[in-house]
Amino acid sequence: MKKKFCNFLGVLLAVSLMVPGGAFAAFADEITSTRDTPQLTTEQTQSSSKAKDQEAQEEQAEAATEDEQTIPSEQQVSDENEEQKTNGTRAGPLSEVSASDTSLDNPIAPVSLLRAPTAPQVVDVDITRFQIEAPKGNPVTELDKNWSFYLAMDWKVKDSSTVLHKGDYFDITLPDNLKFPPNYSAPEFDLTDSDGNVIARAKVTPGPDNAGGSVRVTFNDKIENKYNVHGTLYMSALFNKQKIQDNKPNTFTVTVNGKAISTDLTPTKKGIPSDELLGKWGERINGADQVIWYARFNYKKANLHNAVVTDSLSGDETYIPGSFRLNKVVLNDEGQATQVLENIDISGKLTLSPDKKSFTLNLGDVAGSQYELAYTTTYKPGTTIRNKIKLTSREESKEITASYATQDNGGTAGGDLASKIKLTKVDEDGVTPLKNAVFTVTAPDGSTFELTTGADGTVTSGVLVQGTYKVKEKKAPLGYELGSDEYTLEVTPAGGALKTITNKPIKISVCVKKTWVGPKAGPVTVHLLADGTDTGKTLTLDESNGWKGQFDNLRKYKADGTEIVYTVKEDDVPNYTAEVTGDAATGFTITNTNTEKVNVPVKKEWVGPKAGPVTVHLLADDTDTGKTVTLDEAGNWQGSFSGLDKYAADGHEIVYTVKEDDVPNYTAEVTGDAATGFTITNTETPKPKKPSKKVPYTGDAGVLGTVVPLSAGAIALLGTGIYLRKRNK
Structure with missing residues (x-):
């Protein structure tokens, strides 16, 4: 017997070397799994053997610690379009343009070890609501026979405790007094859950001449481990004019698993206006x-x-x-x-x-x-x-x-989790999803594993053993404070644990102060901008608050984790320019510089003959500014210093004066001021008088007679006479 067993092992080893490993895995699944096999780690058979108990516990821990995160996809149900519209006329007669029907293959996902690889099962479903809508969401009881419309249904799995699996399906038989031409809407469409995940795929198979037929809803692996499954369905349709009666109530019936539900509607015949052009x-x-x-x-x-x-x-x-x-x-x-x-x-x-x-x-x-x-x-x-x-x-x-516009078909499907934990991470607003939040989950046996939220802010664990779990945030999303709370969640085979956890964003304050170059003006309004966009938040700075303020309770990061760049801008102040320095971290300073300008006119007046051009210097607060004007005859002895700052950097009004270069033989006097203009009066300086020469007195009044002024020639002749007279003596 021992030898035969050894031979058997040798044959088995040889076969294993030639057969791919995946085949043995599949074979093992086939022989160890059935449709009714309880889910792994949730309902394992108890054994009196301690060894078996230990082995089962290790398998359960391993399954629980697997990072089997199910991140919902971003796919959304496309919004339905309203029926085609025509301005000034109703829709015309409907012609069905025939073409070959196409279908999309539903890809087969790998078989999960948590489910037996058995044939898909028919799901026992009830239609709980059925009505005709035009447009979608608007129930009608009367409708033009030429218009398109929607069949709207609510459905649910009859036994709420039924757990569905990939490939399970149900069929709905459609009314033969309606038509479902594929040129009006896609014959295949998705059913999604509240997170936008595709849960099932529906395919419409019209009957002859597109009348009646059926729609099959087939679930994918996203339905695994869910119970209380339910959803909606809406489909575009037309009246089958060969089957309906005009202007009378008609009954339209859908059937699922032999159970029928009906609704009544009156198709109306409305003729074309006789004056239509x-x-x-x-x-x-x-x-x-x-x-x-x-x-x-x-x-x-x-x-x-x-x-x-x-x-x-x-x-x-x-x-x-x-x-x-x-x-x-x-x-x-x-x-x-x-x-x-x-x-x-x-x-x-x-x-x-x-x-x-x-x-x-x-x-x-x-x-x-x-x-x-x-x-x-x-x-x-x-x-x-x-x-x-x-x-x-x-x-x-x-x-x-x-x-x-195409009449889009669509619907929803969803259910409650069984034996899983689903965490939803959102901003404190309760709406914005947060990705990359990492949670540590502690299982009933003390082992731990991590769950990380995806782009939609959610994360779902794999199938877990029944018991009490502790959840605590390990790493907060970028830009958010780390949560300190620990949550206790109960997981059972009949229900999962759902938890929505909020995070507080990191907040900052932005300080602003105002300085003035020139006299302080009235109150100013400062606006806060985030990434260049006005936030609508404002501050009023004035004398009462010391020209200081701050914006509080500001998010430091956006939801995607990028840091917000804050800047400030003030409303214009007349006669001032504003310069902003600083940043959000250190605070902003807005400096307002007065832009008022003045002109200082100067003119020259002369007392005495006018001299050559003169140079006049401008002084500001008794300091030479380096500015000069030249006054001369060509400029009518007038000039001006233009575009001068009215105020100094410290805010005081500048006192302007003028001074001219010295003019020889003239004294200068400056009168006036900067506002009215300066006048510089130049007065000629008087020259000193030379001593006069006196004529000698001889005492001869007969010769001189009266004393009169004499010219030089007369004096010469007189002198000669005097000389002759002396000689005669």
């Missing part, structure tokens, strides 16, 4: 990013002359050349073309713009005929395209704008 609508072409547009002209059968049609597109969409066709038709009272009378050749009548975003069509004279124009444009799914059309003629004109 122009109508338009658009439809999606299935399998292509294109919209086909229909326009009908002259339903009223008027006689029109020189009729011209112009059309233009919004956004980036363009017309597709070669798609235009014009028919002379017979229109019934619903605007449908029941007969084509003539295919109109539009060669030479149609002009398409170079950018393919507008066209002109010359219809010429329309003698009571009705027409239908069809053409195709490009279309970006998920957007709304607007198409403006105008018909002009000699008699009358009409302009309308039609729009088209």
Whole structure:
């Protein structure tokens, strides 16, 4: 027996060397797992053997400490678009553009060791609410038979304790008096939870001629370990005109697992206004990013002359050349073309713009005929395209704008956690999610593991053993204070533990003070800016607060962890310029410098002959400023010192005076002031008198007679006479 066992081990070893390891793992899963196998670490069979108990505890601890974080994706359910609208007319008759149906493969995720690899199961679901809405969210009991609308349903798993698994599904049978053409909405769509995670995928399979059919909802691995599963479903639909009765209540029924639920609605038939000149609508072409547009002209059968049609597109969409066709038709009272009378050749009548975003069509004279124009444009799914059309003629004109947007299908799905911890980290505002918060979780046996929040602020543990867990923040998100509280959470197989934890952001204060160069002005208002954007916070600085203040309770970091750059700016103060120095950490100083200027005029006056040019110096507070003016005859002996600061750096008003360079033989006197102007009076200095020469007196009055002034020549002659007289003696 021992030898046979050794041989068996040898064969097994040889096989193991040739077979990939993953195959044995799969084989092991197959032989050890069944659909009813209890979840690992939550409901393990008790054993009397201490060894087995110890082994089970070690396995549980290992599973509990695995960093099995489930970070929800960012995918969101796309907002539904309202039904197509037309200005000035209702939607036209609905044509279904057929094309082959396509489906998206649901990728198969790796099999989890926490779930047996058995076949997907049908989920027993109840429809708890069913109604028709147009637009989505607006229940209606009456609707134009040509309009599109939504089927809206609430559903839930019948047994709230049922835990679903990947691949589980349920089917809903759709009413055969409704149509679900794939060109109106995508046949496959997602169901998401409140965090935007895709929980399930729905696929619509229409019946013959797109009437009735079914929708299958298949869950993915995000549904694992959830109970009390429920959700919503909304789908775009049209009336099946061959199955409904106009202007009477019709019953519409959906069925799931043999259980039916119904709602009543009256499809109304509304004819085209008898005086309609122009109508338009658009439809999606299935399998292509294109919209086909229909326009009908002259339903009223008027006689029109020189009729011209112009059309233009919004956004980036363009017309597709070669798609235009014009028919002379017979229109019934619903605007449908029941007969084509003539295919109109539009060669030479149609002009398409170079950018393919507008066209002109010359219809010429329309003698009571009705027409239908069809053409195709490009279309970006998920957007709304607007198409403006105008018909002009000699008699009358009409302009309308039609729009088209896809009718998006969608829904929700979710449930409560089982045997897991889910932490949600948010700002103190209770809304803003915080990423990269690290928590230490202490298990019932004292072992620990960490959970780190993702971009959406949440983190979910793997499946845990039942018991009491302690959660405490180890590392706060960048820009936030570390939380000091410890939380106690209870985990059971029937329910998980959910905890929302808030963080306080790090706060700072920003100080501001005011200094003046020049006299202090009235109160000033200072604004706080964050990253260059005005926060709306202000300070008023004035004499009463010593021209100082501060902004308090300011976040230091943004939610993404980047530091906020704070700056300040004040309202303008007349006659002052402002300079801001400093920063948020050290405080800001706003210096206001007075910008008032003065002019000091100077003029020169002379007492005595005018001398040459004179240089006048300007003094500020008795200190020569280095500024000079030259006064001369050419300048009419006048000048001015212009653009002078009125106030000094310490705020006092500057006293300006003038002084001129000395002028020889003149004294200078300065009168006036800076405000009225200075006058410098230059007075000539008097010259000293020379002593006069006296004529000698001889005592001969007969010769001299009276004393009179004599010229030099007379004195010479007189002298000669005197000399002769002396000689005669």
